[in-house]
Amino acid sequence: MQPFTFHNPTRILFGPGLCDQAGAEIRPFSDRVLLVTGTGSAKRTGAYDRVRRSLEAAGVRVRDLEGVVSNPRLSKVREGIEATRAEALTAVVALGGGSVMDTAKAVAAGAVLDEGDVWDCFTRTREIAGALPVFTVPTLAASGSEMNGFMVITNEETGHKLAAGSEHLYPRLSILDPVLTCSVPPDYTAYGGADAVCHLLEPYFNGSDPDTPLQDRLAEALIQTLLEATEAAVARPGDVAARSTLMWGATLALNGLTRAGIGEHFFAVHMIEHALSALFDVPHGAGLAALLPGWMSWRAAESADKVAQLGRRLWNLSGGTRREEARQTIAALRDWLRRVGCPTSLSELGISAGDHGRIAENAALQAGIWGVDALYTPEVVAAVLAQCQEAA
Amino acid sequence: MQPFTFHNPTRILFGPGLCDQAGAEIRPFSDRVLLVTGTGSAKRTGAYDRVRRSLEAAGVRVRDLEGVVSNPRLSKVREGIEATRAEALTAVVALGGGSVMDTAKAVAAGAVLDEGDVWDCFTRTREIAGALPVFTVPTLAASGSEMNGFMVITNEETGHKLAAGSEHLYPRLSILDPVLTCSVPPDYTAYGGADAVCHLLEPYFNGSDPDTPLQDRLAEALIQTLLEATEAAVARPGDVAARSTLMWGATLALNGLTRAGIGEHFFAVHMIEHALSALFDVPHGAGLAALLPGWMSWRAAESADKVAQLGRRLWNLSGGTRREEARQTIAALRDWLRRVGCPTSLSELGISAGDHGRIAENAALQAGIWGVDALYTPEVVAAVLAQCQEAA
The missing domain is CATH 3.40.50.1970 (Rossmann fold)
Incomplete structure (x- = not known):
């Protein structure tokens, strides 16, 4: 810690x-x-x-x-x-x-x-x-x-x-x-759930300290609950119990609780999504959903163990190798996004590979402001975007 | 909620x-x-x-x-x-x-x-x-x-x-x-861990609302982490990583996080322990440890499902019936208490069945002050104490 x-x-x-x-x-x-x-x-x-x-x-x-x-x-x-x-x-x-x-x-x-x-x-x-x-x-x-x-x-x-x-x-x-929140339609309910889950997943994977068992478990607890509550609220918009869980869970997802003690971290998916929605005016949560599985695939190249940990703990996955477990974890997340009605690729948002350059340039400007431009160069962002273009 | x-x-x-x-x-x-x-x-x-x-x-x-x-x-x-x-x-x-x-x-x-x-x-x-x-x-x-x-x-x-x-x-x-905290000896380290775990277990079982999936998962995340961190700190007192996890986990265990939204609840084990340590001057955490398994056995008569949920999620227990799973859960908790060096019964503290009446009367006074004397009568407290007298 x-x-x-x-x-x-x-x-x-x-x-x-x-x-x-x-x-x-x-x-x-x-x-x-x-x-x-x-x-x-x-x-x-x-x-x-x-x-x-x-x-x-x-x-x-x-x-x-x-x-x-x-x-x-x-x-x-x-x-x-x-x-x-x-x-x-x-x-x-x-x-x-x-x-x-x-x-x-x-x-x-x-x-x-x-x-x-x-x-x-x-x-x-x-x-x-x-x-x-x-x-x-x-x-x-x-x-x-x-x-x-x-x-x-x-x-x-x-x-x-x-x-x-x-x-x-x-x-x-x-x-x-x-x-x-009971009058929020299913699509925006799902985008909201994806936003909250993304607030938890980004620090989970991006913290500078690999030894944060407490923060990991708190994030996993919130993610698992948010996945279930979002699905329930999409299926039954008037379910006050599900809406309550979703609401308080989304609040706790970005109130500092799970980020305290993880060291330096950065919201890279949010940064790229901000570029996306600044240029294409897509709903923020939909943009995040379209980026999440691809970003996790990109991240898994370095952090297969952590992606696999998430899958084992949330979905009881066990696939033999860490890399295979990571692949199954990303597939499980994509399945959830689809079930609640979220896009899971840039192509579903009408964005083509030809747009990646513009998005990456816009993201680079933010990276400069946050002082992470050495890490998130336009080339790196373009590499992430390439993984997000089509659903695997 | x-x-x-x-x-x-x-x-x-x-x-x-x-x-x-x-x-x-x-x-x-x-x-x-x-x-x-x-x-x-x-x-x-x-x-x-x-x-x-x-x-x-x-x-x-x-x-x-x-x-x-x-x-x-x-x-x-x-x-x-x-x-x-x-x-x-x-x-x-x-x-x-x-x-x-x-x-x-x-x-x-x-x-x-x-x-x-x-x-x-x-x-x-x-x-x-x-x-x-x-x-x-x-x-x-x-x-x-x-x-x-x-x-x-x-x-x-x-x-x-x-x-x-x-x-x-x-x-x-x-x-x-x-x-x-690195200079805290193993026994008091364990008592501290037991205290923090008890702060989580009491609201987990005593909340008036049975439908609190978010609070349940947060409490389980903290309990599981505290069990592991306490064991590590007892085994290696100078392990700063374990001490850090234990310290922040114990803080989060009673800062309001897991109690918000569970409805009316009461710290019955703490109340009984306060009677115990007022009369016998035992360390607070040791008193709690001696009471916990017996109290959970008493509680399991009404809440076998919740006790079993804890066991399934923390120890992957599956015992066929809920009652059997609850029994295994309590046994697993007792095993942990023993491993870290805590007492798990009143007899280990030198307290005999003949003392139960005095403890129950002392607890009844507190119950009156907190307005729960209808629920925690001396007879009820004595029934809990009976379950705590000897280790099962």
């Missing part, structure tokens, strides 16, 4: 119906909030009315920021920052999925900047020195943004999708009401 | 040698601290000198409270409260095991009481409305006190050992330096 700091101050309220407590919970922190939402689903399901009513009943004035799209855009963040400053709002509330939560965080960080542009925080030319308090009411189990300090924003002018993180961006409070 | 609130604000610094950073980390919070220690091991190992030197180098004035014993006593807590008030100390630092950390928390809570006695907080006649900031540098992997809001103190005048908890008692910061 490697040295680490763990500090996750986010308070979680979990339970069916708890979104109605948003007002009472947020009022002690702020009486003028920006309420960030997506393109309409929260209004259709009634979640928006409930949260807004709860806020107003508690004496919180609400200014809306509507229309956040998947692969959320910098222009919307700037719009939110302007409104927040103009109306002297003192907190940001996100009601939606990862895109909405990330937009809320970017607004919260940008609103307190003395000078410069919020995008500088993503290109790492400016430090995130503070933020307005952020509150989230997620409507999708996927990103884990509700209990971490990360955000991912797309700059539509430059075509770059970049991640940034700060201790100031942990939500003060997140209300996890699993019933709100 | 049941509704829950999760909020664990403790910051963890984990790594070999980090105890030397105590001063730099604590100084921003306080320049006059009470440093609570045990009966001498921290002085013998040099940990005391390092932490004290670090504090003083950072400009923190140190007042000692030495001599905390296992099953820590109220009189020592009162001594600490007096010193803290007399010298206007502004924080409490614990360097030691669970007894030292619990004493530090009780001093921190008692020092800010406007009126009344700190023992009232344990009998639940007074609320814990605040506390001085608490910092811990654990020297034993066991109690989890370094990342939770609980404390257990023995009132030697009344012979009662009671637990109390509050959000105010979460340490601000805990420095987990696994090298400090």
Whole structure:
């Protein structure tokens, strides 16, 4: 195990119906909030009315920021920052999925900047020195943004999708009401599950320390549960028990728990997917699903033992050699992705081998910002993409 | 899954040698601290000198409270409260095991009481409305006190050992330096491991909701890892990797992670053990080990399925019937306890069947305070004790 700091101050309220407590919970922190939402689903399901009513009943004035799209855009963040400053709002509330939560965080960080542009925080030319308090009411189990300090924003002018993180961006409070996720259609439910599983698989394979038995078992426990819960929620969208397991599991998948102690690690699949969805606007979870089996095949060349460990522990696989067990493990993961309705190759997303160069160049820019460009050169990314092009 | 609130604000610094950073980390919070220690091991190992030197180098004035014993006593807590008030100390630092950390928390809570006695907080006649900031540098992997809001103190005048908890008692910061635990002898290493495993097993079997697949798998992951790490640390006391796994695993075992969402639950084995060690002054972990197999046998009458689930997942047991699998599971746990050198029955602690009545009466008082006296009557506790008297 490697040295680490763990500090996750986010308070979680979990339970069916708890979104109605948003007002009472947020009022002690702020009486003028920006309420960030997506393109309409929260209004259709009634979640928006409930949260807004709860806020107003508690004496919180609400200014809306509507229309956040998947692969959320910098222009919307700037719009939110302007409104927040103009109306002297003192907190940001996100009601939606990862895109909405990330937009809320970017607004919260940008609103307190003395000078410069919020995008500088993503290109790492400016430090995130503070933020307005952020509150989230997620409507999708996927990103884990509700209990971490990360955000991912797309700059539509430059075509770059970049991640940034700060201790100031942990939500003060997140209300996890699993019933709100029951209206998520099967495809996005599956993409969310794939996203959460990917958050666990990447550190599992990419940690610099090979001796992390505790972190391995915690990740395996979460992955196994998420595989089962995603499948159940896709089959029975209104199954609150499955939705609850999926929601809390997705939160724990990226709240720091399984990453503490594994040493240096990097989210390479996420980086490549960010390039993919910046250029092709595919749903984030679908992009990850299309990359995962190919990336694991590429990874297995070096880490067949670890891939095989996953297969033995999750699917009781035993194939004689480690390499054969690794192959079976990747096949089992691909089978799961197919069962829940995810793509498992780039060709299923309409991306051809001729696009790999562009994707690799875009990813290289991110690798430079994160300081891993020596490891993830355009050639390496292209080699990964080649494994992902067609389903094995 | 049941509704829950999760909020664990403790910051963890984990790594070999980090105890030397105590001063730099604590100084921003306080320049006059009470440093609570045990009966001498921290002085013998040099940990005391390092932490004290670090504090003083950072400009923190140190007042000692030495001599905390296992099953820590109220009189020592009162001594600490007096010193803290007399010298206007502004924080409490614990360097030691669970007894030292619990004493530090009780001093921190008692020092800010406007009126009344700190023992009232344990009998639940007074609320814990605040506390001085608490910092811990654990020297034993066991109690989890370094990342939770609980404390257990023995009132030697009344012979009662009671637990109390509050959000105010979460340490601000805990420095987990696994090298400090390398000098713990094999017996106490094993007792610590048994304590941590018991913190996981009790909620695993006692949660009110039978449908908690995520919490089950997380608990199983931690239990399995702790069993292995304890055995390794007992066999090779200087194995820093095993000590690291054991230390972080024991912290996660009682930091709220596996309990969130399981519904109402109660630490019955801990309650009975507190009665045991209040009356017989046995080491807490040894008392738990002596009770665990018998309690699981008693529990298996109602919950054979859950006991069998544990055995199938941890030891790949399959015995035909659930009842037979449960029997094998308990035998496997007993084997582990014996391998690491723990007692597995009351008779091994020198306690006879004639003592059960007294233990049951003492436990009944605690059950009353926790409001579970309808469930844990003296008769029920005596029935559990009967199963624990001799090793099967």
